[in-house]
Amino acid sequence: MKYIDEYRERTAVESLSKEIFSAAKKPWSIMEICGGQTHSILKYDLEDLLPKEISLIHGPGCPVCVTPIELIDKAINIASKEDTIFTSFGDMLRVPGSKEDLLSIKAKGASVRIVYSPLDALKTAEQNRDHNVVFFAVGFETTAPANAMSIIEAKRRGLKNFSVLCSNVLIPPAIEALLESGKSRIQALLAAGHVCTVMGYEEYIPIAEKFKIPIVVTGFEPADILQGIFCAVKQLEEGRYNVENQYKRAVRREGNPAAINLLNKVFERSDRKWRGIGLIPKSGYKIRDEYSEFDAEEVFQTEDSTAEESQICIAGLVLQGIKKPVDCTAFGKHCIPEHPLGAPMVSSEGACSAYFRYKRSFG
Amino acid sequence: MSNIDAMIAILKENNFMCLAVPGKIVSVDESNPDLRMAKVNFGGIEKDVCIQWIDDVQIGDYVLVHVGFALNKIDQKEAEKTLEILKKALPKISTKGKAFKT
Numbered sequence: 001m002k003y004i005d006e007y008r009e010r011t012a013v014e015s016l017s018k019e020i021f022s023a024a025k026k027p028w029s030i031m032e033i034c035g036g037q038t039h040s041i042l043k044y045d046l047e048d049l050l051p052k053e054i055s056l057i058h059g060p061g062c063p064v065c066v067t068p069i070e071l072i073d074k075a076i077n078i079a080s081k082e083d084t085i086f087t088s089f090g091d092m093l094r095v096p097g098s099k100e101d102l103l104s105i106k107a108k109g110a111s112v113r114i115v116y117s118p119l120d121a122l123k124t125a126e127q128n129r130d131h132n133v134v135f136f137a138v139g140f141e142t143t144a145p146a147n148a149m150s151i152i153e154a155k156r157r158g159l160k161n162f163s164v165l166c167s168n169v170l171i172p173p174a175i176e177a178l179l180e181s182g183k184s185r186i187q188a189l190l191a192a193g194h195v196c197t198v199m200g201y202e203e204y205i206p207i208a209e210k211f212k213i214p215i216v217v218t219g220f221e222p223a224d225i226l227q228g229i230f231c232a233v234k235q236l237e238e239g240r241y242n243v244e245n246q247y248k249r250a251v252r253r254e255g256n257p258a259a260i261n262l263l264n265k266v267f268e269r270s271d272r273k274w275r276g277i278g279l280i281p282k283s284g285y286k287i288r289d290e291y292s293e294f295d296a297e298e299v300f301q302t303e304d305s306t307a308e309e310s311q312i313c314i315a316g317l318v319l320q321g322i323k324k325p326v327d328c329t330a331f332g333k334h335c336i337p338e339h340p341l342g343a344p345m346v347s348s349e350g351a352c353s354a355y356f357r358y359k360r361s362f363g
Numbered sequence: 364m365s366n367i368d369a370m371i372a373i374l375k376e377n378n379f380m381c382l383a384v385p386g387k388i389v390s391v392d393e394s395n396p397d398l399r400m401a402k403v404n405f406g407g408i409e410k411d412v413c414i415q416w417i418d419d420v421q422i423g424d425y426v427l428v429h430v431g432f433a434l435n436k437i438d439q440k441e442a443e444k445t446l447e448i449l450k451k452a453l454p455k456i457s458t459k460g461k462a463f464k465t
Contacts, residue, residue: 001405118430
């Protein structure tokens with residue numbers, strides 16, 4: 001497909017690899033933030049194309065993985081109610097709550113449906129006026145405008161049976177929290193290209209300056225990722241720490257202003273708990289009061305609860321880039337995609353699932 | 364196949380969340396100004412996509428699509444520039460270094 005195949009071409013990928021070999025003089029640790037990038041790195045064995053001195057740290061950029069266990073429990077609680085149709089992206093269905101997951105309550109008879117787009121959830125609400133239709137709005141800034149649009153459209157269409165269980169989180173505050181903690185050895189960052197397609201990259205400039213680290217906005221194809229790594233290594237070797245845009249074909253400095261306006265109209269920034277990481281100030285979106293009739297937490301008046309995580313799962317350390325999936329004693333044994341202990345084994349963006357799919361021999 | 368097995372099969376095949384895929388605009392429907400839509404072709408498969416946040420959409424443009432919404436137009440000139448850089452890099456590179464996996 002155009003704009004994909006060219007960036008997977010072997011010659012381009014190999015030539016970039018050689019450029020990285022000649023640019024890298026010292027050892028460097030670079031974090032790719034987005035789980036989609038982690039999957040590309042594992043799928044195409046990109047680490048084999050890098051000098052040994054360059055290590056890649058996998059970041060927390062998996063919205064499914066960081067959705068708090070308490071919210072999964074809340075989703076299960078709502079989905080179990082009578083006259084309710086619970087809609088969600090497919091990735092969320094196997095994410096373990098404290099006792100069970102959405103798929104297991106579907107097996108017991110709850111109406112849980114997979115949708116491709118928030119607009120499909122709206123359609124479900126229009127076709128089932130006698131049911132409460134709830135959409136589990138999980139995602140980073142990439143997905144948040146689509147989630148916001150479902151609320152705007154529900155209001156415009158006068159839908160009274162539609163609400164959204166909101167778990168939208170924001171990347172820059174999480175990066176700051178990770179860098180602030182000093183727990184992982186991040187020396188440069190590959191920013192998530194699709195998050196920046198929506199938000200632009202101005203927010204990253206003060207972060208690069210504050211922590212003196214290069215940040216390269218990077219795409220998802222093999223040539224994109226290697227070019228992003230090359231830009232980062234070059235900056236590191238030269239002692240620079242700028243925000244650079246590798247993914248220019250999709251990302252403009254200002255992002256997509258119409259999508260950003262929509263986000264600001266529907267959501268306000270709020271503190272959010274990240275599964276495995278903890279509370280990060282102003283790292284999420286909350287539905288504004290004027291749209292509270294579409295906020296599932298208001299509609300269903302669910303109570304907040306606290307829940308215990310699995311004792312052996314090290315998902316939190318994996319999400320912070322402190323441990324790799326293969327460091328976990330449960331990896332590939334007690335924890336597999338069909339029976340996951342932690343969310344990173346479930347999600348198509350989770351680091352554990354990427355290692356399981358592409359590097360199982362290491363387990 | 365049971366209902367649940369079918370669902371697991373769907374789950375395995377779908378990578379919804381961060382994936383944004385480039386596709387070509389085939390037709391545009393702006394009859395609803397609050398929800399402008401387009402048909403977008405992804406390597407032979409056509410899907411309805413909301414283009415509400417994209418200005419000045421022309422048939423033949425490529426857009427980056429995520430969960431049924433176009434996030435941005437692909438900038439053809441920038442895409443070509445990136446490819447040019449990749450191509451130019453080829454001759455000046457030494458062949459030293461590690462052998463690649465085939």
